[in-house]
Amino acid sequence: MDGTELENPTSRSSSQKSSRRSSSRRSQKSAGQHSLTSTQEKRSKSKSSRQKHLVIDDKETKKGKNHAHKIDVADERSNFVGYEVYAGKLIFDKKNRSASDNNELPSNRKADAIDARLTSKALIWGSSVLLLEDVVSVSYNSGVKHFTLHAYPTKKSLFGKTRRVQKDFCFIASTLDEAILWVTCFAEQSIYVNLLPRPAASSINPDSDNPLSESLFDQPPIKCKSPQRVLVILNPRSGHGRSSKVFHEKAEPIFKLAGFQMEVVKTTHAGHAKSLVSTFDFSVCPDGIVCVGGDGIVNEVLNGLLIRSDRAEAVSIPVGIIPAGSDNSLVWTVLGVRDPISASLLIVKGGFTALDILAVEWIQSGQIHFGSTVSYYGFLSDVLELSEKYQKKFGPLRYFVAGILKFLCLPSYFYELEYLPVSKEMAVNGKGTDQDKTHLSNVYTDVMHSRSKREGIPRASSLSSIDSIMTPSRMSLGDVDTSGSTVASTEPSDYVRGLDPKAKRLSLGRSNIVSEPEAVLHPQPHHGSFWPRTRSKARAERNSVGVTSSNDTQLSWATPAMHDKEDISSTISDPGPIWDCEPKWDTGPKWDSELTWEPDHPIELPGPQEDMEMGTPMELVPNLDEKWVIRKGHFLGVLVCNHSCKTVQSLSSQVIAPKATHDDNSLDLLLVGGKGRWKLLRFFILLQFGRHLSLPYVEYVKVKSVKLKPGANTHNGCGIDGELCRVKGQVLCSLVPEQCRLIGRQWRQSI
């Protein structure tokens, strides 16, 4: 150990204090403030070295041909490496011996010390760069000058394919307090620090006789992320039975390096994940659920969360995905990763991505099944159903086999459908008017959105999985019904309808539901139109449930002309906004949760109210432009997409719904019109080149809701995220007001 550094423990302590205070850029300043003269000199040296960095790097880039990662000067200028956090001298211990070696720096190695700097995006030493997005954690033993970065950088194989390999980078700082500063700065960049006990005294500093300094370094004041406690749900059948291996060999080591505490549950049967999640005590694993498997297991988890009695809180539980199934289009499309190592890195890095939730409701029975990707009808649902027969015989090839067979004996599909398009603004720029936003998201969603902004949850567009339906491997068959198929979950629709006014509004055709116990009549000045609202409007709606709930309950298959008439009836029941309470993960303002539905609530328009959050008076303006479009005819396929639906196998152009985004509060409806093999074949061929939307019989509309009813002789299969269900009567596809949260931010935007 360097004697000069240990001479003055006070100065070290001051340095430690400054390191505690430091944060990103500030860390450099505060570090520079400490009293030790020698350290000040070092700081000033490091400062001046920082000032010259561009020049140094430029030179070193030219010189440093032997380094694995070269700094690209152009990248540097374009801020590729981010802003500087700390700079100093480091020795890169290639052989990684320092962890076991004596802490004393051998005199012959002092010359190896090179300029190093930590930026918000990378550690740069000499001309080498290690991206922080590849770093899982830092291991640091108290009282030593070296620390080890555990990383998974990408490596190119001979054939140009990149893969991630685990690599440890050991560095030796010039002094103890510098080592602590380095580690502190890594912690400030959200890298988990694995703070280990001080090694045996003899191996640190044989001539250290200062007990005070020793005790100071026993527990260096490094503040870092606390270990995450997560529930891991693993489907051992996923990915042809390889998911356990994938988890234990690829994901688990990364989670362990990042200090995760895991409760691992392997599912024993279809439906296990859903029932587990629906009753699990999340105080045990408050930091989220990690699903290991395909899209099917994620769908089960989502459905389990949404049927909980504490749904509002449950839906905020972040869900991580380790892709280990036959197809994993959700994580690939939304987060941009498709290999388990990158997905694990995203999870340990943290952050959240908001995701809309699709609900398919069986209008007559009130059953509901949630999804995050797509709901589809026609040829694809038939393939999904047929593939079930070949599960044992053909494994993942069963979809291909079933697709060919179904294609050869292709039936015709007749549907009656209605859809409510989004406004032109929303369709064009994907953002929508304020009215769209207020229509499509109710108060709770607004809370989520505002929280998302606060927490930095991106609301940018992104993609995910439908065309995975075209890739048969993603069709999972859960909840299979004994009638040879799968059934929807049997949660009563009250889970959705009762939970929010929007869902009630969306429940068109409820007037036909005989089972609705609490029928109310509502005068409707503007049939079929939604009432735009602000948050206060939404609250007002909840106070006058009848008004909002009745808006869209008029459409009936038998009486399309009613679109043009005033609505005077509605049968919406509203058990009360039980969703309307603050999730425990939410630090936002609390909403009134005590409102309950009164069946005989008087009919009245909501009066202006004070907006509790904004302090602005409420306006209530009916949107006269919204009209349901009615279509009847033959459709080879009807797909209601929540995101662009990219398959893991596909090229980037191969997405079913190219304009769809996962968090835009709208659904993308794709109609493949007509019948016959030729049309179907052309559709699939053009899909491979991303040109399927150019076909004259393909329609693509951004919608808020879709109602669908198969014709009398049409197969009634319905796929939801690869789960096969049956349409009995009529179904309504719409978004629920809540969004769920995926753990991780979109790759490459995450850091």
Ligand SMILES: Nc1ncnc2c1ncn2[C@@H]1O[C@H](COP(=O)(O)OP(=O)(O)OP(=O)(O)O)[C@@H](O)[C@H]1O
């Ligand atoms: N232990 C289990 N045994 C059988 N099925 C299960 C089990 N656990 C979950 N499942 C069901 O398996 C289905 C498919 O799961 P998942 O999507 O995770 O895997 P996959 O490899 O993508 O599946 P597939 O190849 O069938 O598309 C899910 O719908 C789930 O309900």
